[in-house]
Amino acid sequence: MTLIKRVSIVLAKWCPHCLPFSLHNAKRVAEDLGVPLQVLDIDDPNQLEVADRLVEECGDWSEDYLIPQVFVEYVDGRVSHVFTGFSEAVSGTEACWEAFFSSNYYQTLIREQLATDRKPLKGFVEKYLTFKGQCRRHCDGPTSFVDLWYDSDRVVGAYVCPDKYVSRVVYLSTKPNIDWFIDFLSSQVGEEVVNDRDIRTATRHGWELRDDALAEMKEISPSGVIKEVYWTVYPQTEAEKGRGVFLCSYPEKGRGCGRLFVQDIKSRNRLCPKCR
Numbered sequence: 001m002t003l004i005k006r007v008s009i010v011l012a013k014w015c016p017h018c019l020p021f022s023l024h025n026a027k028r029v030a031e032d033l034g035v036p037l038q039v040l041d042i043d044d045p046n047q048l049e050v051a052d053r054l055v056e057e058c059g060d061w062s063e064d065y066l067i068p069q070v071f072v073e074y075v076d077g078r079v080s081h082v083f084t085g086f087s088e089a090v091s092g093t094e095a096c097w098e099a100f101f102s103s104n105y106y107q108t109l110i111r112e113q114l115a116t117d118r119k120p121l122k123g124f125v126e127k128y129l130t131f132k133g134q135c136r137r138h139c140d141g142p143t144s145f146v147d148l149w150y151d152s153d154r155v156v157g158a159y160v161c162p163d164k165y166v167s168r169v170v171y172l173s174t175k176p177n178i179d180w181f182i183d184f185l186s187s188q189v190g191e192e193v194v195n196d197r198d199i200r201t202a203t204r205h206g207w208e209l210r211d212d213a214l215a216e217m218k219e220i221s222p223s224g225v226i227k228e229v230y231w232t233v234y235p236q237t238e239a240e241k242g243r244g245v246f247l248c249s250y251p252e253k254g255r256g257c258g259r260l261f262v263q264d265i266k267s268r269n270r271l272c273p274k275c276r
Contacts, residue, residue, distance in 0.1 A: 003075040004113050005151060006030070008038040010051040010059070011068040013275070017085040017093040022068040024254040025097050029070070029082075029106075033113050036149055039257045042067065044274060060084045068093075072109070075151070120220050125155045125172050127216075128209045129228065135161035136168075136232075138244060138265060143167055146247060148258070149184065156184065158247055158260070164270050166245040166260060171229040174221040176201070181229055188260040189245055193233070200230045241265075248272040 009026040011018035023039070030037035040051035055061050058079040059069045070083035083100055086092035100106055130145035141161040148169070149156040155172045171181045178199065185194045204226045206217030217224055235241040244265035249256035261272035269276065 003152070004033050004035055004072055004109075005075045006036045006038055006073050007033065008040060008054060008071045008073060009068055010040045010042060010055055010070075012042050014043075015067055015085075016090050018068045020254045021094065022070075022085060022097070025101075026068070026070055027254075028101075029072075032110050033072075035113075036147070037258065038073075041274060054079070121153060121172070121174070121226075122150050122155050124213075124216055124220055124226075125157075128213050129172060129204060129226070130157070133159055133167070135165060138165040138167070139163065145170075146249075148260070156181070160247050160249075163268065164247045164249055165265070166247055167232070169231040169245075169260070171231070172204075172226055173229075174223065174226055176227045176229050178229065181231070185231055185260070189262050193245070193262055194231070198231055198233055200232070202228045202230070204228050246270070246272075248275055250275075 007026060007030040009018075009023065011023060013019055026039075027037055040047045040054070042048050042051050054071060055065050055069055058071060059081045060066060066084050066087055068083070068085045069081065072080045072082055074080075082105075083096065086096065133143040135141045135143050139161055141163070143159040143161050145157045146160050147155070147157050153173055153175070156169065158166045158169045160166050169185065171184075178201075182194055182196075182199070206214030206224060209217075214224075217226070220226070233240070233245060235243075242265060243262050245260055245262055246267075246269070247256075248259050248261055248271050250270045255275055256271055257275050259272065263269060
């Protein structure tokens with residue numbers, strides 16, 4: 001049984017077959033499978049090449065291919081094409097989604113994915129190493145942990161307030177790769193925002209958590225520790241003080257790509273410029 005690592009959807013924001021319901025349904029697929037969702041917008045030059053390659057190699061390809069298209073990507077590199085929208089009435093795409101969710105294929109996909117003890121680190125993090133907190137710099141509201149990316153060995157998440165301001169990004173791993181973490185952050189917010197001075201590392205032991213955490217820790221980490229790498233922006237200049245990192249997410253409207261972006265710290269926008 002091979003693990004699924006993520007779901008990908010190729011779309012365009014102007015397409016009525018894509019937004020809002022196909023994006024919402026793709027998020028549902030990712031949530032049901034317990035994996036991240038990758039959104040590839042064909043109008044974004046930085047995403048178009050990846051989208052074209054995915055569709056050409058694994059999907060329904062033509063020079064002017066249909067959207068949306070949805071793919072399930074596996075840890076071993078395999079990719080399964082699972083959905084293509086219709087070119088006719090939007091109702092056809094809606095009916096196709098309904099058939100997909102009620103299909104034996106989809107139910108089997110979920111059952112096999114959930115039956116696999118696939119992410120012990122993520123389960124441990126959720127149980128012992130995520131907390132409720134308070135927003136910093138932006139407001140006094142509560143913060144909660146939101147997944148940004150994970151696989152069997154790494155978990156990356158952000159602490160966000162109700163306005164989606166990001167107080168801190170946390171990367172947890174038994175063997176963290178700081179360069180990988182910096183590349184991950186830079187790919188979302190830009191290299192100019194990510195500074196080495198803003199990154200801190202802490203070691204978490206089973207004994208400092210609840211009593212049953214020590215035994216569970218041994219099943220995850222032979223060394224008995226998990227490294228927790230923090231990225232918290234400490235502004236130095238007036239320009240840096242005037243901006244903040246936010247999470248593109250507007251669940252009430254079923255929108256948002258789930259990526260980090262930078263904007264004026266006083267802004268009330270919950271969506272990045274590409275998703276507005």
